[in-house]
Structure formats: structure tokens, C-alpha cells
Amino acid sequence: MRRCGKLLIGLHVVVLVSVAFLYPAYAEPPVIDRLVFIHYKARGGGGDPATTPTDQATNYRYTGIHWFKLPVTYEVNPSGSGISDRGAVVTAITYAFEEWDKYTSKELFSNLVATTTLTGGYRDEHNVVSWAFMSDSNVIAITYVWYYVATKEIVECDTIFSTRFVWSLDPPSPSTMSVRNIATHEAGHWISLGDLNPYKDSLLTMYAYSTYGETIKETLGKGDVLGVQKAYGA
Numbered sequence: 289m290r291r292c293g294k295l296l297i298g299l300h301v302v303v304l305v306s307v308a309f310l311y312p313a314y315a316e317p318p319v320i321d322r323l324v325f326i327h328y329k330a331r332g333g334g335g336d337p338a339t340t341p342t343d344q345a346t347n348y349r350y351t352g353i354h355w356f357k358l359p360v361t362y363e364v365n366p367s368g369s370g371i372s373d374r375g376a377v378v379t380a381i382t383y384a385f386e387e388w389d390k391y392t393s394k395e396l397f398s399n400l401v402a403t404t405t406l407t408g409g410y411r412d413e414h415n416v417v418s419w420a421f422m423s424d425s426n427v428i429a430i431t432y433v434w435y436y437v438a439t440k441e442i443v444e445c446d447t448i449f450s451t452r453f454v455w456s457l458d459p460p461s462p463s464t465m466s467v468r469n470i471a472t473h474e475a476g477h478w479i480s481l482g483d484l485n486p487y488k489d490s491l492l493t494m495y496a497y498s499t500y501g502e503t504i505k506e507t508l509g510k511g512d513v514l515g516v517q518k519a520y521g522a
């Protein structure tokens with residue numbers, strides 16, 4: 289009986305050791321998933337005339353993921369924008385990202401923005417804003433957000449603007465897309481906010497659609513402010 293007890297204890301030790309050997313926790317790479325936000329051109333026709341859109345609408349969508357390490361540093365590749373003054377493109381994008389910094393005491397985005405020759409859309413440990421050709425002519429921009437599934441920590445973001453549109457600095461013309469306008473919306477995805485679809489939210493920065501000549505997304509509305517403060521505090 290006593291000998292049997294010893295044997296059982298011995299087996300237990302063997303089993304525990306082998307399980308630890310087969311599944312060492314430190315060797316499991318953290319699982320990274322990706323969110324993809326596609327920004328479409330508005331199809332026109334307006335919405336429900338009974339609801340009047342206002343930038344005081346309080347809607348926002350917080351994805352639940354966020355940056356742990358701030359500020360976020362990012363780089364801009366202005367080639368492909370079709371705008372000859374590349375420095376002004378970087379400045380327009382910087383203004384767009386800094387709009388979110390205004391409404392939280394956290395420094396979300398670094399004020400020092402470098403230019404790069406990299407293109408976004410790749411997990412390369414560079415947060416990049418760039419231009420590229422897109423097959424769908426209704427897609428204005430795409431933002432990718434990579435994050436650790438377990439901790440919900442954002443690890444990388446990239447935004448690509450479509451070269452199929454004519455882009456411009458402000459003020460845009462009725463036939464051009466404002467870099468700053470679209471970049472302000474995409475920066476909202478970088479800090480974890482999702483798109484809003486209701487017509488009554490169409491004056492908020494995080495509204496899902498944009499049009500030529502638009503600049504209303506450059507200043508945050510009530511819901512946008514509530515969203516950034518939900519994720520990072522006031």
C-alpha cells in the first residue's frame with residue numbers, strides 16, 4: 289500500500305514536468321489580430337429628412353483596444369498624393385492627428401513626424417501614412433490596426449489613401465479630397481474608434497463616409513470627443 293502511494297506521487301511529478309515541457313508559456317508568441325477600416329465615398333442622396341445631423345451628436349464606437357505606450361510615432365510618405373508641396377502634405381496630416389490630442393491630457397501622437405519611403409499596409413513596426421492604388425474606385429482610404437488579442441494593446445497602425453482621387457491641401461475644391469479631412473477621420477481609427485453609420489451622425493469626424501470638397505471632419509464633434517476621452521481619459 290505504501291509502495292503504491294509512492295508510485296502515484298512519482299507519476300504525478302512526471303506528468304507535470306512533461307506537460308510543462310510540451311507547453312512552455314514563454315514560448316507561445318502573443319496572438320496579433322488586425323482590424324481593417326475601409327472609408328467609402330458617400331453615394332449621395334442624403335438621409336432621412338426627419339433627422340437633422342449635428343456635430344453635437346453624442347455617438348461614438350470604442351473598439352475596446354488602445355495604445356499602452358504613448359505617444360505614437362508615425363511617418364508619412366507623401367509621394368503618390370499628387371501634391372507637389374510634400375512638406376505641406378506632412379503638415380496637413382500632422383494637424384489632423386493633433387486634433388485628437390487636443391481633447392485628452394495624454395500625448396497621443398508625437399509632434400515630430402518624419403517622412404518615409406515606406407508604404408503602409410504591412411506589419412513592419414512602422415506606423416505609416418501613405419498613398420497606393422486601390423482596385424475599388426469608391427474606396428478613399430483604408431486603415432489597418434494591429435493589436436494583441438489577449439491584452440487589447442494596439443501595436444501598429446497604417447493608413448493608405450487611394451491614388452484614384454485628386455487630393456489637395458485646404459481649402460479643397462468641389463472635385464478634390466482634402467488630405468486633412470480624411471486624415472482626421474483615419475486618425476480616429478488609430479486611437480481605437482470605429483465608424484458611425486447613422487445619417488444623424490454625418491457631421492461627426494467618425495462618420496463612415498466622405499465627399500469631395502469636405503472639411504467637416506477636421507474638427508471633432510461631441511461624439512468624437514466623448515470617444516477619445518472614453519479610451520484615454522479627459
Ligand SMILES: [Ca+2]
Pocket residue numbers: 359386389395396397398399
Ligand atoms: Ca501631439
Ligand SMILES: [Ca+2]
Pocket residue numbers: 408409410411412413414415416444445446
Ligand atoms: Ca506598417
Ligand SMILES: [Zn+2]
Pocket residue numbers: 325326327473474477482483495496
Ligand atoms: Zn472609417
